[in-house]
Amino acid sequence: MSSALRSPAFVRVLLAGFVSDTGDWMLFVALPLVVYRLTGSALGTSVAFVLELVPVVLLAPVAARLVGRYDRRRVLVFVSLVQAAAVAPLLLVRSAEQIPVLYAVIVLQASCSAVFEPAKDSWMPELVSADRLVSANALIGLAQNVGRLVGGPLGGALLAFGRMDVIVVADITSFVLAAVLLWSAPHDRRRRMKAGGGIGAHAPSAGAAARATGASPTRIGVVSALRQRGLRATYVSAGLAAIAQGLFLVLFVLFVTDSLKGTDAEVGLLRGIQAVGSIAAGAALGLLAVAARPRRIAMIGAVAFGLISLAVWNLPAITTATWPYVVLFMLVGAPGVLLSTGYISLIQTTAANRGSAFAAYGLVSAVGQGVGLLAAGGVQPVTGLLPLLEAQGVLYLLAGVVMLSGHARSRTGAADASAATARKRSAVETGGTRSTS
Structure with missing residues (x-):
């Protein structure tokens, strides 16, 4: 068994995930604090967490059909761009009256994740050989945790200085960069090398x-x-x-x-x-x-x-x-x-x-x-x-x-x-x- 890092396509997907996760964690840390500041209610914060789960449940059948019928690389790129656009309205949130906008952004992001995660995970066997799948999935988890360590404290620090706008712009940028990296990954299986990088080999x-x-x-x-x-x-x-x-x-x-x-x-x-x-x-x-x-x-x-x-x-x-x-x-x-x-x-x-x-x-x-x-x-x-x-x-x-x-x-x-x-x-x-x- 060898590391999945020998697959150039997988490396691009890994980098895309790290960039996106870093931006996400900046926002994940900031949003609950913003909700609590604007509402002064623990209930309002709890609602924000619950809203993240609802789309995953409701959209599971839709996600299954989208991922099963369409090219996964294109699905991932499209969803990343939608996520970038969906975050933008947070730049307008300034008061408690605009909390519905913030909740709508949370629902949109969770809806995108309900499609993005199945598409990403089901794409892995097409990027690396079967004997590298454990390595690939572990490296994705590693990138997520490093992104958490980088993005979480950075988001908290920026919010402490009142720079929610910087956090939003950074998250938008991370989604766009992720889309570019995902688009650059090979997607025609007939042209992939089955030796060396192991792309598609024995999947x-x-x-x-x-x-x-x-x-x-x-x-x-x-x-x-x-x-x-x-x-x-x-x-x-x-x-x-x-x-x-x-x-x-x-x-x-x-x-x-x-x-x-x-x-x-x-x-x-x-x-x-x-x-x-x-x-x-x-x-x-x-x-x-x-x-x-x-x-x-x-x-x-x-x-x-x-x-x-x-x-x-x-x-x-x-x-x-x-x-x-x-x-x-x-x-x-x-x-x-x-x-x-x-x-x-x-x-x-x-x-x-x-x-x-x-x-x-x-x-x-x-x-x-x-x-x-x-x-x-x-x-x-x-x-x-x-x-x-x-x-x-x-x-x-x-x-x-x-x-x-x-x-x-x-x-x-x-x-x-x-x-x-x-x-x-x-x-x-x-x-x-x-x-x-």
């Missing part, structure tokens, strides 16, 4: 994936993707992990401020330090080209995530000193990368229709995260903080168990298929012997 086709899983390669749609036998365990596991993530988004701040008696600075420190583990894991999988099976990567990531989470939530019974939590939150970033890389790589190598499969994956993740967010807000006042935190860790463990069971079923299915193939070959050979005797 699993829809037909091959369908033959391996018993699905129809021509069927496009989220429902069809959710029914695909070889991916059911992946979707269930991803849904459980998404619920856990939704719980975390709400309960994390309460844990630091209430259980640890921490300050706002410690909230920011522990939230941001996760990027260290994420970058380390992304570098190991992406740059060192570590050979591993996607299902096994996801399983290890889910179990490690659950065990570290349970250790964190129960540690206040022993100590509330900051440094042990810094270490644990630094570590927990690594299994997060393993989990997402495993899911994405598995779908890329198993799905009968990658566009539909990734739209379904986005739908499952959004619904699961929404369930977690609502459960955290509605159940926490009744159960208290610790039981829900414990449930969050257990959900990750269950996600790992589901992947383990899926691994066992896939091995059994592969063994059955091999046995059936052997029986057919034996029958042909026997028949041939009889006909010549």
Whole structure:
């Protein structure tokens, strides 16, 4: 196995993602603060987060058809340009009366992401060979985390100086640059070199994936993707992990401020330090080209995530000193990368229709995260903080168990298929012997 960086086309896509993610994180950090300043309401800020999930759910069938029917490179370029245009109205927002404009921008951006992510992920097998998919997905995660480290603090600093206009212009520029880089990536598969860079070499086709899983390669749609036998365990596991993530988004701040008696600075420190583990894991999988099976990567990531989470939530019974939590939150970033890389790589190598499969994956993740967010807000006042935190860790463990069971079923299915193939070959050979005797 070699690094995906040997593919020039992939490098351009990677750079496009890094540029876009840096601009996005500048805006992601600034927008909730702007909403809170203009409305003075925590509810208004919560609405902003919920609005990001709605388009992913509603547009999943549309995304599946767009990605399945049109050239992915063109889809990505078009969506990037739409995102650039969609951000521009933020330059006009100056008062609370203009909050609907800000909410509309959030919905438009989330709608674009609902199409962009499935198109990008389903395009990867056409850019790198199958043995480099894990490396490619890990490097994309690495670029996202580096973009987060660069863009997040920069967005906060610019907003502190009252330069929301600079943030918006920077985000627009990042989308345009990303579109240029994506447009420059090779898109005619017949002209791609299958040696050296590995573009398109040994990439699993829809037909091959369908033959391996018993699905129809021509069927496009989220429902069809959710029914695909070889991916059911992946979707269930991803849904459980998404619920856990939704719980975390709400309960994390309460844990630091209430259980640890921490300050706002410690909230920011522990939230941001996760990027260290994420970058380390992304570098190991992406740059060192570590050979591993996607299902096994996801399983290890889910179990490690659950065990570290349970250790964190129960540690206040022993100590509330900051440094042990810094270490644990630094570590927990690594299994997060393993989990997402495993899911994405598995779908890329198993799905009968990658566009539909990734739209379904986005739908499952959004619904699961929404369930977690609502459960955290509605159940926490009744159960208290610790039981829900414990449930969050257990959900990750269950996600790992589901992947383990899926691994066992896939091995059994592969063994059955091999046995059936052997029986057919034996029958042909026997028949041939009889006909010549």
